[in-house]
Amino acid sequence: MKLTLHIWRQKDAKSPGKLVRYELDDVNEHMSFLEMLDVLNEQLVAKGEEPVAFDHDCREGICGMCSLVINGIPHGPDRGTTVCQLHMRRFRDGDEITIEPWRARAFPVVRDLIVDRSAFDRIMQAGGFISQNTGSAPDANTLPISKEDADAAFDAAACIGCGACVAACPNASAMLFVAAKIGHLSMLPQGKPEEYRRARAMVDAMDAAGFGNCSNHYECEAVCPKEIGVDWIARMNRKYLRATFRKRA
Numbered sequence: 705m706k707l708t709l710h711i712w713r714q715k716d717a718k719s720p721g722k723l724v725r726y727e728l729d730d731v732n733e734h735m736s737f738l739e740m741l742d743v744l745n746e747q748l749v750a751k752g753e754e755p756v757a758f759d760h761d762c763r764e765g766i767c768g769m770c771s772l773v774i775n776g777i778p779h780g781p782d783r784g785t786t787v788c789q790l791h792m793r794r795f796r797d798g799d800e801i802t803i804e805p806w807r808a809r810a811f812p813v814v815r816d817l818i819v820d821r822s823a824f825d826r827i828m829q830a831g832g833f834i835s836q837n838t839g840s841a842p843d844a845n846t847l848p849i850s851k852e853d854a855d856a857a858f859d860a861a862a863c864i865g866c867g868a869c870v871a872a873c874p875n876a877s878a879m880l881f882v883a884a885k886i887g888h889l890s891m892l893p894q895g896k897p898e899e900y901r902r903a904r905a906m907v908d909a910m911d912a913a914g915f916g917n918c919s920n921h922y923e924c925e926a927v928c929p930k931e932i933g934v935d936w937i938a939r940m941n942r943k944y945l946r947a948t949f950r951k952r953a
C-alpha cells in the first residue's frame with residue numbers, strides 16, 4: 705500500500721519542531737507500525753537524510769518504550785495495544801497518517817518522536833519499591849495471598865510505564881500510572897509496611913514533576929495498552945488521604 709506520513713521532526717529540545725510530509729510506497733500489511741518506520745528510515749539514510757528518531761526496544765508490548773501518537777491517539781487506533789504491536793493492515797492504501805511524540809510539559813521532546821520520560825523514574829525512585837526481603841522465589845510463594853488480591857495486584861502490575869495515559873489526558877496527568885504502581889505494591893502483604901509513606905512520596909514526586917491532576921476524562925483508561933482501569937485512581941486517592949491524616953496525627 706501507499707501512504708502519506710506527516711511526521712513531527714525536531715532537531716533537539718531547544719529547536720522548534722514541525723510536521724514533515726513523506727510519501728512511502730510498497731508498505732506491506734504484515735509489517736508492524738515500527739517496521740514501517742524502519743523502512744522509511746532506510747530510504748532516508750539511502751538519500752543522505754537524517755532518519756526519524758523514535759523510541760523502541762522489545763517490540764513485544766512488554767518494555768513500555770514505544771511512544772507514538774498516531775492520528776491523535778497514543779499507541780494508535782487499536783484498544784489494549786502498544787504501537788509496536790500495531791500492524792499496517794489496520795490502515796488502507798492511500799491513507800494519510802500523522803505521527804507525533806507524547807505531548808506533556810513533564811515529558812520534554814528530546815528529538816523527533818522521542819520524549820524524556822525520566823519523570824516516571826523519579827516517581828518510582830520516590831516509593832516504587834518494597835523494603836521487605838522476600839528471599840528467593842519459593843520463599844515469596846510460601847505466603848498465602850487471596851486469589852482476589854493476587855489477581856488485582858497482577859492487573860495493576862501489568863502497567864509498563866509507557867506514559868500513554870499522560871499523553872492522552874487533557875491535563876497531562878500521570879495519575880493512572882502512579883495509581884497502578886502504588887496499587888500493585890500495596891495490594892500484597894510484602895508491600896504493606898510502607899504503604900502510606902509510599903503513597904505520599906509517589907504522589908508528591910508526581911506533583912513535583914509537573915504532571916496535572918485527574919478531572920475524570922477517562923482518556924487514560926481508553927488508551928492504556930494494558931487496559932488498566934481508572935478505579936485504581938480512586939483507590940490511590942483514598943490511600944493518599946489516609947496517609948495525609950496519618951502524617952498529621
Ligand code: SF4
Binds near residue numbers: 929931932
Ligand atoms: S497506566 Fe497504562 S498507559 Fe499509563 S503508563 Fe501504565 S501501561 Fe502506560
Ligand code: FES
Binds near residue numbers: 759762766769770864
Ligand atoms: S517496544 Fe516494548 S512495548 Fe513497544
